[in-house]
Amino acid sequence: MGPSADFLGRDIVSARDFKRDQYDEILRSVEDLEKNGVSLDGALKGKIAALLFFEPSTRTYSSFQIAADKLGMTVSGFAGPTGSSITKGETLHDTVRMFEGYGADVFVIRHSKMGAARFAAEISDVPVISAGDGSREHPTQAMVDLYAIKKAFGRIDGLKVGMLGDLRYGRTSSSLAYALSNFDVEITFIAPEALQMRPEVSHFLRERGVAPRTAAALKDVAGSLDVLYVTRIQKERIPDPTEYEKVKGLYEVNLEALRDAKPSLKVLHPLPRVDELSTEIDETNYAQYFVQAAGGLPLRMALLNLILGGVR
Amino acid sequence: MAKAGGERMLVSRIEEGTVIDHIPDWRADTVSRVLRLDKLARMQADISVVILQNVSSKGLGRKDIIKIDRWHVDERDADILCLVFPGITVNYIDEGKVSKYAPRVPDTIEGRLRCPELNCISNAEREPVTTRFVTLKKESVLQCQYCDALLGFEKVPDHVRT
Numbered sequence: 396m397g398p399s400a401d402f403l404g405r406d407i408v409s410a411r412d413f414k415r416d417q418y419d420e421i422l423r424s425v426e427d428l429e430k431n432g433v434s435l436d437g438a439l440k441g442k443i444a445a446l447l448f449f450e451p452s453t454r455t456y457s458s459f460q461i462a463a464d465k466l467g468m469t470v471s472g473f474a475g476p477t478g479s480s481i482t483k484g485e486t487l488h489d490t491v492r493m494f495e496g497y498g499a500d501v502f503v504i505r506h507s508k509m510g511a512a513r514f515a516a517e518i519s520d521v522p523v524i525s526a527g528d529g530s531r532e533h534p535t536q537a538m539v540d541l542y543a544i545k546k547a548f549g550r551i552d553g554l555k556v557g558m559l560g561d562l563r564y565g566r567t568s569s570s571l572a573y574a575l576s577n578f579d580v581e582i583t584f585i586a587p588e589a590l591q592m593r594p595e596v597s598h599f600l601r602e603r604g605v606a607p608r609t610a611a612a613l614k615d616v617a618g619s620l621d622v623l624y625v626t627r628i629q630k631e632r633i634p635d636p637t638e639y640e641k642v643k644g645l646y647e648v649n650l651e652a653l654r655d656a657k658p659s660l661k662v663l664h665p666l667p668r669v670d671e672l673s674t675e676i677d678e679t680n681y682a683q684y685f686v687q688a689a690g691g692l693p694l695r696m697a698l699l700n701l702i703l704g705g706v707r
Numbered sequence: 708m709a710k711a712g713g714e715r716m717l718v719s720r721i722e723e724g725t726v727i728d729h730i731p732d733w734r735a736d737t738v739s740r741v742l743r744l745d746k747l748a749r750m751q752a753d754i755s756v757v758i759l760q761n762v763s764s765k766g767l768g769r770k771d772i773i774k775i776d777r778w779h780v781d782e783r784d785a786d787i788l789c790l791v792f793p794g795i796t797v798n799y800i801d802e803g804k805v806s807k808y809a810p811r812v813p814d815t816i817e818g819r820l821r822c823p824e825l826n827c828i829s830n831a832e833r834e835p836v837t838t839r840f841v842t843l844k845k846e847s848v849l850q851c852q853y854c855d856a857l858l859g860f861e862k863v864p865d866h867v868r869t
Contacts, residue, residue: 409855486834508828510853514836529826531854595855598846 402701407524408512410534410573411599418541418577424697425542425690435696438705440467445499447490448526449506451475454666454691455526455536459503462695466705471497487511491518501703504528522702530564536665537570539694543687544622547661552579557616559585560626560646560671562592567665568626569596572607576600582607583616587642590628612645618655623648623681625664627671649673653681663687718757718774725780726798727773727788732761734792735771737864741788742780744773745869754778767794785810787819787867790842790849790860816840816849821866824856838868 401417427433444463448456456474463470471494476482481490487506494502495518504515505526512525512532527533544551556575562568562584572592575582576599584592584607591609600607610616617623625648630639648662648671661683664672668684676682699705730738735758739745747754755776764770785797789810797808818837822829829836829851840849840858849858858866 484833487828487831488834506828507826508831508834508854509824509826510828510851510855511831513853514828514834528828529854595850595857598843598857 402698403704404522405702406512406516406522407534407698407702408516408528409525409532410537410570413534413574413577415577418538418574421538421694421698421701422542422545424701425694428693428697429690435700435705436465437467438700439463439500439703442466442468442500442703443498444468444470444472444501444503444699445494445497446470446472446474446503446526447487447494447505448472448474449476449481449487449504449511450527451477452505452526454688455505455533458691458695459524459526462692462699466696466699468500468699471499472503487515488518491515495519495521501699524698524702527566530566530569532570532573533566533665534570534574535695535698536567536691537574538698539687539691540567540571540624540663540665541574542690542694543663543683544661546686546690547683548621551575554621555581555583555619556622556624557583557585557610557613557620558592558624558626559613559648561590561628562586562626563590564629565626568624569593571624572596572600576603576605583610583620584608585610585613585616585646587611587628587638587645589638613648613652614645614655617653618657620660621657623653623656623660623662625662625668625672627669643670647671647673648676650675650679656681718759720803721774721776721800722803724754724774724776724778724800726775726800727780727785728770728796728798729764729767729794730771730773730792731767731794732769732771735760735773737791738771738773738788738795740864741791741867742784743867743869744775747775747778752778782808782810783813783816783819786813787816787863790847790863812842812844814842816842819868820849820858820863821868822851822854822856823858823862823866824851824854827851827854827856829853 460470500521502523503526504512506528509529509531511528516523525534558568660681662681664684666688757774759772761769799806817839829838839852847860
C-alpha cells in the first residue's frame with residue numbers, strides 16, 4: 396500500500412475528483428490494514444497534521460486525531476472554534492498560512508462555509524483534506540461509507556442504494572452520491588421535495604450517465620433496496636413547521652418501516668442520529684452503522700498514508 | 708434618413724467610446740447593471756452615457772442602444788453580457804473609427820460575479836476569495852468553482868459584483 400501516484404500530495408476536497416480505480420485503491424488500502432495485517436503504526440513519524448475544525452465535530456475530529464497519532468504524526472490545531480483564534484475573527488486564509496508556517500504537512504479542515512476546503516487547498520502548498528464544508532461535501536465520509544458497503548456485500552457494483560432524509564443540506568449524501576457514480580449501482584433519492592438532492596449533484600450524476608430515481612416515501616421503495624443510507628431531517632430546514640410534522644413520519648426508519656425490506660438489507664447512517672433511526676434496528680442484521688463508524692479510523696489512516704507517502 | 712424615432716434622430720455619433728447595440732427593447736437597464744455603469748459616476752471622469760430605448764430596428768423591430776462617450780467597455784464584461792443577451796453587438800470607436808467586437812460566451816468568469824449560494828466561502832466576510840465560475844454552455848448555467856452552486860445565465864445580472 397501507498398505511496399501512490401494517484402494520491403501522493405493530493406487534496407481531498409470533493410468526492411467528484413476521484414475515479415473508480417482510485418476508490419478501489421483506497422478500499423484496498425483499508426482492507427490491507429484491517430484484514431491483511433499491514434501495520435501503519437509510526438509510518439508518518441515526524442510529519443505534522445494540522446486539524447483545523449472551524450465547526451465543532453466529535454467523530455470526524457477524533458478519528459483523524461487518532462489516525463494521525465497512530466501513524467506517529469504530531470497533531471496540532473483545534474477541535475472547534477471555542478478557545479481558538481477563530482473566535483477573535485481570524486480568517487480561514489490566515490489560519491492556513493500560519494499553520495503552514497509552522498510546518499504542517501497536511502491540513503484536515505472542517506468549515507461551515509461551502510467550498511472552504513477548495514479555497515484552503517488553493518492557499519496551501521501542502522495537501523488539504525476536507526472534513527466537511529457547509530452542506531456541500533464530506534468526501535472522506537463517502538469513502539468510509541463505500542467501505543462499509545463493501546464490507547457488508549463484498550462488492551459495491553450491482554447494488555440498489557436508497558439515500559434517505561435531508562439530501563439537499565446533507566453533505567455526506569452529496570459526497571456519497573458522487574462516489575457511487577463510479578460504480579454500477581442504482582440510486583434512489585428518498586426525500587420530501589424541499590429536501591431533494593441539490594441540482595448540481597443531480598446534474599453531475601446525469602453527466603456521468605447515472606439516472607437517480609426519486610421517491611417521496613420510504614415505504615414506496617423499501618422492499619427493493621440492498622442499502623439504505625439514512626440521514627437526519629433537520630426541523631429547521633423545512634420552512635413550514637406543519638409541513639415538517641407531516642413529513643417526518645415518512646422518513647423514520649424503524650422495524651415497521653422496514654417490514655417489506657430484504658433480509659439482506661443493510662442500513663447505514665453517518666451518525667449522529669436523533670429520531671430518524673430507531674434503536675430497535677440496532678440489534679437486527681440490518682444495522683451496519685456501527686461497523687461503518689468503526690471504519691472511519693482505518694480509512695483515515697490509510698488515506699493519510701497514501702497522501703503523505705508513508706509505508707509502501 | 709432614419710425613420711422617425713430611429714437613433715439618428717435622437718443622438719449624434721460619438722468619436723471615442725463604446726456603442727452597445729441590439730439590446731432587446733426596454734432592457735438597457737439590465738445592460739447598465741451588468742456593465743456596472745454606476746461606477747462611472749464615482750470615477751468623476753468626463754464620460755457621458757446615452758441610453759436609447761425602444762428605437763426602431765430592421766432586425767429586431769424595436770431595440771435599445773447604449774452609447775458611452777469616452778469610455779471603453781471591458782471585453783470581459785461584454786462577454787458576460789452575451790450570456791444574457793446573445794444577440795448583442797459591441798462597437799468600439801477610436802478617433803471616429805469603428806471596430807466591431809463580437810462578444811463570446813466565456814469559458815470561465817473570474818471575480819466579476821457573486822455566488823448565488825450565500826453560504827459559499829466566496830461570500831464569507833473578510834476571506835480574500837476571488838469568485839470563479841465555469842460555464843456549462845449546453846445547460847446555459849455557470850458553476851461556482853468553490854461550492855459547485857449553479858447560476859442560470861438569465862440570473863447573471865442579479866449577481867454582478869458591485
